[in-house]
Amino acid sequence: MKLKEGFILRQIGEKYVVVAVGAAAKNFNGMITLNSTGALLFNLAKENVDEIQFKNALLSEYSGQITEEIALRDAKAFIQKLVEAGLLK
Amino acid sequence: MFKLKIADVVFGVHPIYADCKRFCSDFIYAGAEEPEFIIKIEKSDIEREKSACYPEDYPESYLETLALSRIFSSKLLSQYQGMLFHCSSVKYNGNAYLFTAPSGTGKSTHASYWKRLLGDKAVIINDDKPIIRRINGKFYLFGSPWNGKHHIGVNDYAPLKAICVLTRGEQNSIEKINAEKAIPVLLEQTVRPSNAEDMFKLLDLIDAIVKESGLYLLKCNIDPESAKVSFKGMVGEDYET
Numbered sequence: 001m002k003l004k005e006g007f008i009l010r011q012i013g014e015k016y017v018v019v020a021v022g023a024a025a026k027n028f029n030g031m032i033t034l035n036s037t038g039a040l041l042f043n044l045a046k047e048n049v050d051e052i053q054f055k056n057a058l059l060s061e062y063s064g065q066i067t068e069e070i071a072l073r074d075a076k077a078f079i080q081k082l083v084e085a086g087l088l089k
Numbered sequence: 090m091f092k093l094k095i096a097d098v099v100f101g102v103h104p105i106y107a108d109c110k111r112f113c114s115d116f117i118y119a120g121a122e123e124p125e126f127i128i129k130i131e132k133s134d135i136e137r138e139k140s141a142c143y144p145e146d147y148p149e150s151y152l153e154t155l156a157l158s159r160i161f162s163s164k165l166l167s168q169y170q171g172m173l174f175h176c177s178s179v180k181y182n183g184n185a186y187l188f189t190a191p192s193g194t195g196k197s198t199h200a201s202y203w204k205r206l207l208g209d210k211a212v213i214i215n216d217d218k219p220i221i222r223r224i225n226g227k228f229y230l231f232g233s234p235w236n237g238k239h240h241i242g243v244n245d246y247a248p249l250k251a252i253c254v255l256t257r258g259e260q261n262s263i264e265k266i267n268a269e270k271a272i273p274v275l276l277e278q279t280v281r282p283s284n285a286e287d288m289f290k291l292l293d294l295i296d297a298i299v300k301e302s303g304l305y306l307l308k309c310n311i312d313p314e315s316a317k318v319s320f321k322g323m324v325g326e327d328y329e330t
Contacts (some may be wrong), residue, residue: 010292013268021285
């Protein structure tokens with residue numbers, strides 16, 4: 001899976017926001033708020049990526065602090081969030 | 090062509106309809122400064138507004154003023170660290186206080202309560218779409234010709250002090266909110282650029298605004314007493330009669 005074109009990520013305050021520009025803005029005129037982990041995964045999804053890569057990114061980001069099981073659960077939850085927002089192609 | 094000075098920017102306008110100049114009359118610039126750019130309104134700009142406003146059927150002379158606001162706000166964002174912001178704005182004691190919310194929530198009504206409460210000590214700078222602009226690192230609120238259906242506004246400016254998001258409530262109460270809560274509202278109540286470069290500029294501008302302004306959420310009913318609650322909350326003093 002991969003992000004559709006036209007979504008940009010920017011840090012505002014302590015959070016990150018995702019908004020659409022260009023053609024993508026016709027179907028998505030809201031915004032998504034992410035924390036720094038969400039932003040990390042979002043940037044990964046600019047290239048083709050799967051849930052295992054998400055999981056591994058989380059494991060290396062939180063090295064020793066989370067189990068593989070939790071990392072996989074969070075990776076899936078993030079993918080779900082992207083799907084619901086219509087950001088994936 | 091005529092010259093305007095809005096948000097401290099001198100520029101020229103080539104309209105199609107004569108009404109445009111009348112609409113902007115408070116902001117006509119008669120000084121010697123050369124315009125920094127010229128906005129020439131084309132038929133296609135008006136057509137674009139027509140489709141954006143559909144199914145409402147507005148006269149083309151009015152749509153031209155909307156086209157002008159759209160083109161000018163895009164210039165502001167790309168070159169002047171400024172943005173058009175949908176709010177009612179009151180100047181009190183030299184500072185600008187902004188009330189923002191989706192249309193129909195009661196921004197104008199609430200601003201008029203401030204005016205009623207504070208009399209000559211308060212000025213409604215603009216009742217609909219003033220401009221927020223950063224100059225030398227500091228944010229200001231500037232009046233604009235786009236001052237809403239009741240045409241309440243003046244050609245004035247003031248340092249931006251606080252932004253208050255309005256929601257309807259049974260009781261009147263005000264609280265400070267964090268940037269995270271304010272950002273979606275700010276993004277919602279401005280003109281969103283369609284290209285990435287200007288969108289980054291807008292997000293950076295909003296980032297700076299939320300860092301440097303007081304941010305509040307006001308729950309209010311339609312009682313004029315609500316102005317006392319927001320005044321005390323934002324200005325930090327009891328109002329004096």
